[in-house]
Amino acid sequence: MFACVDGSSVSAQIVPVAARWATALGVPLRIVTVAEPALAGLDRREPYRGLGPNGDPRAYVDGLAHTWRGLDIEVSGHVVFDPIGPAEGIATELETTPCGLVAVTTHARTGLTRAVLGSRTTSILRHSPVPGPRRPAAPRLTRP
Numbered sequence: 467m468f469a470c471v472d473g474s475s476v477s478a479q480i481v482p483v484a485a486r487w488a489t490a491l492g493v494p495l496r497i498v499t500v501a502e503p504a505l506a507g508l509d510r511r512e513p514y515r516g517l518g519p520n521g522d523p524r525a526y527v528d529g530l531a532h533t534w535r536g537l538d539i540e541v542s543g544h545v546v547f548d549p550i551g552p553a554e555g556i557a558t559e560l561e562t563t564p565c566g567l568v569a570v571t572t573h574a575r576t577g578l579t580r581a582v583l584g585s586r587t588t589s590i591l592r593h594s595p596v597p598g599p600r601r602p603a604a605p606r607l608t609r610p
Contacts, residue, residue, distance in 0.1 A: 469497045470556060470570040475524060477571045484569035485541075493566065494540040494606050497524050497530045500555030501547050 469476040469484035481497060486494040501523040527543030534541045548555030556568070 467490070467495050468556075468559075468568045469495060470567050470568065471497060471499050471527070471530065472532075472552065473499065473603050478530065480569045480571045481530055481534065484567075486537050487567060487569065488510075488539050489537055489542075492539065492545075494535070495544070496563070496565070497534075497535065497541070497543045498556065498559060499527050499543075499545055500547065500550060502555075503547050518564060576595040 467484055467488040469481045471481065484497075485495055523545045524543075527545055529543075531541050531543035544559070546555040546559045548558065560568070
């Protein structure tokens with residue numbers, strides 16, 4: 467079970483939900499964030515874009531994982547370093563570490579806002595190597 471977080475308090479709300487699912491299914495919980503290198507400013511304080519306090523992605527996911535380590539399942543934090551973006555980073559992680567469920571939050575943008583800003587959740591689904599639900603094939607008609 468992957469719980470994808472991005473440093474925001476909204477995304478961190480997915481961790482308890484994912485923890486309940488992982489516990490119910492008896493599978494490990496992997497809290498994952500994608501660190502995108504940021505252009506360093508003159509002070510060079512933030513090497514990664516907005517990941518929790520102090521801009522330290524490892525400390526951020528380790529802190530979240532530490533909170534949930536009292537469960538009867540394995541809980542770990544993991545940072546994926548990807549210069550392209552979160553969707554690509556998560557897709558790469560899923561290729562190397564397969565899992566059955568991915569939990570991610572959404573801003574629920576619609577209309578023009580979604581067209582301009584896009585949707586990370588949709589992008590993660592689009593780039594994921596994990597196959598989605600498939601429709602059954604239509605019955606094939608043959609002549610008698």
